Amino acid sequence: MDILDKIRILADSAKYDVSCSSSGSSRGSKSGALGSTSPSGICHSFTSDGRCISLLKILMTNFCIYDCAYCQNRISNDIERAAFAPEELIALTMSFYRRNYIEGLFLSSGVIISPDHTMELMIRIIKTLRQREKFNGYIHIKIIPGASSHLVHEAGLYADRVSVNIELPEEANYKALTPEKNRASILKPMKQIAENITENSEEKRLSRYIENFVPAGQSTQLIVGATPTTDGKILSLSQGLYNDYNLKRVYYSAYIPISSNKLLPQLSAPPLLREHRIYQADWLLRFYKFTADELLKENENLDVNVDPKTQWALYHMELFPVEVNRASYEMLLRIPGIGLTSAKRIVRARKLSSLTYEGLKKMGIVLTRAKHFILVGGKYHGNFAMKPEFIYEAISEKKDQIQLSLFGEIDRNLSLLDPGDELMMKKAGISQLIAEKAIISKSLGGDF
Incomplete structure (x- = not known):
């Protein structure tokens, strides 16, 4: 088969794996070697369907002995x-790198003959790149x-990052959709890699001549939407992976309907x-000190109309409004609209003066x-007197549709009133209803 046809087929087959990111590792240039790697050195570009193609992202083969639905x-x-x-892949990688088409290699594969046979071929590729070709760029x-286990360890000696894809969030999903795999076969190498990374870090403290082992860490991928699993269970699993296996990233891939299987x-x-919402929640787990239990119960899903924070x-309006001049850094991070840098x-x-x-x-x-959600110098600048339902409508991404529904509810309340009954008007707070409608109408015209 022509080399261009192979690239067309195997690059297309690799696009469903979204575990591409900045390198996260640093490797300076060396005499006689080609290239270098910096922590932020992978340039990002995106395909028409929004997926990152920052590396030569390709499969060694799309032949596979497994029948994952x-x-x-x-x-x-x-x-x-x-x-x-x-x-062929070695020559292709070197050729593309010399032409500045890529900054590294993202190598995956279908399983041929056996997992060991496939890993041996993949290791031969990256080992030859490092040792014979003196390739110093990024490899995932x-x-x-x-x-x-010895092949897993050897792969970590030549790669900047490794990943083992979990794909399915629950054990029961494997039995139904991919009977050749199970959770244990995936978690075992993840645990080994985590332990080897820890051991390597300890050895490097004793000697600077110790070679790096997976300097950019390990990652994994979960498919979202292929099973009935809730967002709460997905986030609980991710939190466990971060805590137990010291993962750098958990990537999430929206299920793309590519099969007519009745189980999907x-x-x-x-x-x-x-x-997107799960990625936002994942960010809160990693950097904002939220826990999965705080964000969602296991049987719940995220609201797609607002961000998770x-x-x-x-849901916790009893904690707000927060005075920004006195709130702790940890509390500032929990205020919608305030990020790590702004906090x-x-x-x-x-420390210098009161904020305005x-x-x-x-x-x-x-x-x-x-x-x-805030007070500034004791003053509240929101429009809805801390009413969560109105705040939700205002900042929801579907605020135009919700506005019509909300106005309908207010109008129904107004229609029940007798204009001649002054006492009833006061009890119902008609002036407040009319005022709220005016405030909402004005606010929803802005950018939320």
Whole structure:
């Protein structure tokens, strides 16, 4: 098969794996070697469907002995197949790197003959790149579940990052959708990699001549929407992986309907907004000191109309409004519209003088959200007197549709009143209802 046809087939087959990110490792240039790697050195570009293609992202082969129902490359699927010989991929990587097409290699593969056989071929590729070709760029390799522990360790000696994809959030999902795999075969290499990274860190403290082992850490991927699993269970699993296996990232991939299997949902489009909300919640777990239990119960899903931090805040209105001139750094991080950088700016600035509302605007705070949850010098700048239902309508991404529903409810309340009954009018607070309708109408015209 022509090399261009192989690239077309195997690059397309690799696009469903979203575990591409900045390198996270640093490797300086050396005499006689080609290239270098910096922590932020992978340039990002995106395909038409929004997926990152920052590396030469390719499969060694899309032949596979497994029959995973959700996978395009499953053995029962009638698709065009191709395979690279190790030397072909080595030459392709070096050629692309010299032409400045890429900054590294993202190598995955279908399983051929056995997990060990496949891993041996993949290791031959990255080992030859490092040792014979003196390739000093970034390499991310997928570990094949079920491969021997010595092969897992050897892969980590030549790669900057490794990943073992969990794919399915619950054990029961494996039995139904991918009977050849199980959770244990995936968690075993993840645990080994975590332990080897820890051991390597300890050895490097004793000697600077110790080689790096997976300097950019390990990651994994979960498919969102292929099973009935709730967002709460997905986030609980992710939190456990971060805590137990010291993962750098958990990536989430919206299920793309590529199979007519009755066990899989027949979606008209991938649940990309749900994927986005889970990424936002994952960010809160990693950097904002939230826990999965705080954000969601295991049987719940995230509200796609608002970001997870706003959803949490609306459920905990008893904690708000917060005076930004006195709130702790940890509490500032829990205010919608205030991020890591702006929270640090607030803490630094208020040491010099009291903060003002105008001053907050200059700090990069998203006041269209934050103003509903804060006091500035004792003054509340929100529009809805801390009423969570109105705040939700105002900052929801579907606020135009919700506005009509909300106005309908207010109008129904007004229609029940007798204009001639002054006492009833006062009891019902008609002036407040009319005022709220005017406030909402004005506020929803802005950018939330």
